Amino acid sequence: GRLAVPELPVVIAVEDLHVADAGLADLIATLVGGSASVLVVSTSWPGQTTSNAHVRRALDAVGERAVRFDHRSTEPPDPFPPSASLAELDDEALAALVRHHYPVVDDETLDAIVDRYRNPLALELFCGLPKIRRRSRAGALRLERSAIESTPVEVRGLYGEMWSELPEPVREALSLAALGIPALLDPTSAGEWNTELLLAALEQIDWPGLDEIADGLRHGGDAYSWARSVSDMLRTFNESVQRDVAADDDTFLFDDDRSEVRRAIGGVLGHFLRSNPTTLDDAERHHVADLAAVLHAEGLLADPDVLADAVQPSVELSIVEERDLARVIHLTGLVLDAEPAPERRVRALLLRGHAHLVAGRLADALSDADRADSDLDATSGTTALEVLNLRARALTALRRDTDAIETYGALVAGLERALGPDHPDTIAASAGYGLAVGRAGRVDEALVITREAVRLAERTLEPDDPYLLRLRNNLAVAFADAGDIAAALDEFVALEDDAVRTFGPEHPRTLNILRNGAWHRFVVGDQADAVQRLRALAADHDRVLGPAHPDSLRVHRLLGVALAHDDDGGTAQDGVTLLIDTHAREVDVLGWDHPDVQETRRTIADLASASGDHQLAITTLERHVADCDRIFGDGSLPAHTARVHLARALALADRPDDAVRALAVVVEPIAEASGECAEAALVARQLFGRVLAQSGDIEHALAELSRTAELASTRWGRTDDRTIDARDDVARALDQAGRLDDAVAVWERLEQDVAADRGADDQLARQLSALVDATRRRRHET
Known part of the structure; x- marks a missing residue:
């Protein structure tokens, strides 16, 4: 049976959902927002779940896909059965919680506590209040109902009671700590404070009692279960409500004090970054970026160069990991709006441009490259080459093939002059040049270029060097583009383990290699294995990169194609x-x-065309042709390719004359761009010959089909499946023209070649032999 359907959902258990971080919330949104049936069973303190900004954002993202059912639901919504319930804890369960703290609690006291505290979190907090614990002896507890009712009933108030019991130096330290938490100004930002940065700011403004404050920041919160360490420098409150209580306490701070401390943090941030250029860990980098962004937004960080320097390490890390791209684009946009020095502005444009590129916003990436190019006067030559690299990559992705090839040519020449021909950046640019050449249809030339790049890299780099693995991926793609699918699959399979070992199993580059390997398994006919791999990869992409990442969309498209071609497995409609x-x-x-x-x-x-819905196919492809003309240019390879697909649909709809007109204008341009022996050129010429035959123009059809067979034999050999198909077309056209002797001769030569290559007992050889015999009988009869 199938999994992840309403009758058999995937069940995910999440403990303490109310403290979920952004990663967990995004994962839940990804799983729930897809097409699968998912049941998320979570625990959280009542009333706290939707106060978490990350969880709120996740619920908003999935919209009506999420059917929520909690302890307050009186009637279970569909698809839950009527008997489903998450009712509040009953009196006996609540009483058990009290007895856990006070085993010999007085019955009247127990009844009063249970009557007042129906929320188990509030009940736990009440039982843990110091003033309540002081009234207990040896597990016994007796309280007047009035004393119980004078204690706050809400969680926030109970934490306030606990707060008032903390030593004054600890409360002052934690109140100051809250000022260094970006999330207090922007709920989507980091929820930690940097102790060393905060202390530097307090020292700058000569804050009194700094030694006690330092001790409270580093140790006091832990001793009273209010804070914990995240890294060497970062600390955070255990609960967001604790943070809010600390932030709202006016005992130690006026509003002017809060502004002064935050302004001091902004003032020492530049020195802090210069003192820790390489020592910050990943979480600390992201925290500094968020902190600088919120201080800048509040007008408490005046220096745009400091903002740029704080943001750069964080966004560089995100770009390498190809994650949090929306955050990268937002932060670099803030830097650009602040108008830092020219070299920092160029750096921000480069970073944002790469994020735009990975996120699929190709025109925006090219725009950032153009803007960076206009600011290059104050920057070094190597930065100019970085701008050229961004521009080349954007042009290649946009399928502006001629411009991409020209730009890559200039980039390679510049890198050879600046770094030498054996530098990894130069080799990578050469491989990019090969990719652009291949996109333009010159697949054989692209394969030569990429092979040479890999050869140079293997000579200078270690086998597991990330540069080399990326180049080997490019080589596998070049093999596939050139029509050598077996070589491409061999390279992808060899790469899979290397990528997992070097990058990790969930790195975007590893996912890219695994995705390519799974797809080419489908291309060579191993459909079941390919579908299984693509299904797993689709889930991995959605979870790791998010469902809106271009690579996630690509793997879903490939899975759809694989499913749609499963004629025997019953998944064709699922694929469509x-x-x-x-x-x-x-x-x-x-x-x-x-x-x-x-x-x-x-x-x-x-x-749609293959399934017989010819009108839908033709209408869609006619608009596709017009869009390709507009987007890529009417003389571009994508526009020519679109016309080939339209012609095939027209032929299937028994409109051969229209198909001939569509192909007549593209067969030679494709051959000129790609080379006559390129697979794209041969496919177009073969289809042209077929539709000419379908229209009755046999002589012209024979000329095109014969030329196709000749070129295919030269490229792939006489017994490659593609060549056999082309030679068979020639024989069938001769048969259609009534030239049965010539048709028999072609089929006989084909039979002999196949039998010599594969054996006389090969199924195709036997089919060809039977076809020859049948044609001879028809010739004799006529």
């Missing part, structure tokens, strides 16, 4: 549905003009 859903999400995330959006749309049209 997945493709349609993915296409809608791609349009929302990437925009209509993104190359991936156009590719998915074309794939859906091809499937």
Whole structure:
């Protein structure tokens, strides 16, 4: 049976959902927001879940996909059965909680406590209040009802009671700590404070009692269960409500004091960054960036260069990991709006441009490259090459092939002059040049370029060097583009373990290699294995990168295609549905003009054509052709490819004359761009010959089909499946023309070649032999 369906959902247990961080909340949103049936069973303190900004954002993101059912629900919503219940704890259960703290509690006291505290968190806090514990002896407890009712009933008030019991130096220290927490000014930001940074700021303004404050910041909160360590420098409150109580205490601070301390933090931030250029860990980098952003927004950090320096290490880390791209774009946008020095402005544009590129916002990436280029006067030559690299990558992704090749050529030449031909950056740029050449259709040339890049890298780099692994991935792609699928799959399979070992199993680059390997297993015909791998990878992509990441959308598209071609497994319609859903999400995330959006749309049209829905296919492909002309240019390879797909749909709809007109204008341009022997050129020429034959123009059809067979034999050999298909087309066209002797001769030569290569007992050889015999009988009869 199938998993993740309403009758058999995936069940996920989450403890203490009310303290979920951004990563956990995003994971839940990803799982719930997909198409699978997921049951999330969580524990949390009543009333605290939706006070968590991360959880609120996750619930907003999934919208109606989330059916919530909690202890306050009187009637279970669909699809829960009528007997389902998460009712509040009954009196006996609440009494058991009290007896856990006070085993010999007086019955009247117990009844009064249970009557007042129905929330188990509030009940636990009440039992832990120092003034209550002081009234207990040997587990016994007796309280007047009036004393119980004079104690706050809400969680916030109970924490306030606990707060008042803390030593004064600890309360002052934690009140000051709250001023260094970015989340108090922006709930989506970091929830920690940096002790060393805060102490430097307090020292700057000569805050009294600094030694006691330092001790309270470092140790006091732990002793009273109010704070804990996150890293060497970062600490946080155990509960957000504790943080709020500390932040709202006016005992030690006027509003002017709060502003002065925060302004002092902004004032010492630059020195702090210069003193710790490489020692901050990942969490500390992200915290400094969030802190600088909120201080800048409040007008408490005046120096835009300090803002830029605080943001840069954090966003560089996120770009390497290809995660939190929206945050990267937001933070670098703040830096640019602040107008730092030119070199920092260029750096911010480069970082934002790379984030735009990974996020699929290709036009924005190119715009950032153009803006950075205009600011290059005050920067070094190597920075100019970085800008050129961003521009080349954006142009390649946008399928502006001619511009991309020219830009990569300039980049490679510049890097050779600046760093030498054997430098990893130069080799990587050469591989990028190969990719751009391949995108333009020159796949054989691209394979030569990429092979040379890998050869140079293998000579200078260690086998597990990340640069080399990325180049080997490019080489596998180049093999596939050149039509050597077996070599491509061999390289991807060899790469899989290396990538997991070097990058980790969930790094975006590892996922990219695993995705390519799974897809090429499908291409070579191992559909069951491919579908299983793609299903698992789709879940991994959504969980690790998020469902809106371009790579997540790509793996869903590939899974949809694999499922749609499963004629025997009963998943074909599931595949089409997945493709349609993915296409809608791609349009929302990437925009209509993104190359991936156009590719998915074309794939859906091809499937409609193959299933017999010719009008839908033709209408969709006609608009696809017009869009490709507009987006990429009417002489571009994507536009030519779109016309080939339209022609195939027209032929299947028995409109060969229209198909001939569509192909007549692209067959030679594709051959000129790609080379006559390139697979794309051969596919277009073969289809042209077929539709000419379908239209009755046999002589022209024979010319095109014969040329296709000749070129295919040169490229792949006489018994490659693609060549066999082309030679068979020639024989069938001869048969259609009534030239049965010539048709028999072609089939006989084909049979002999296949038998010599695969054996006389090969199924295809036997089929060809039977075809020859049948054609001879028809010739004799006529």
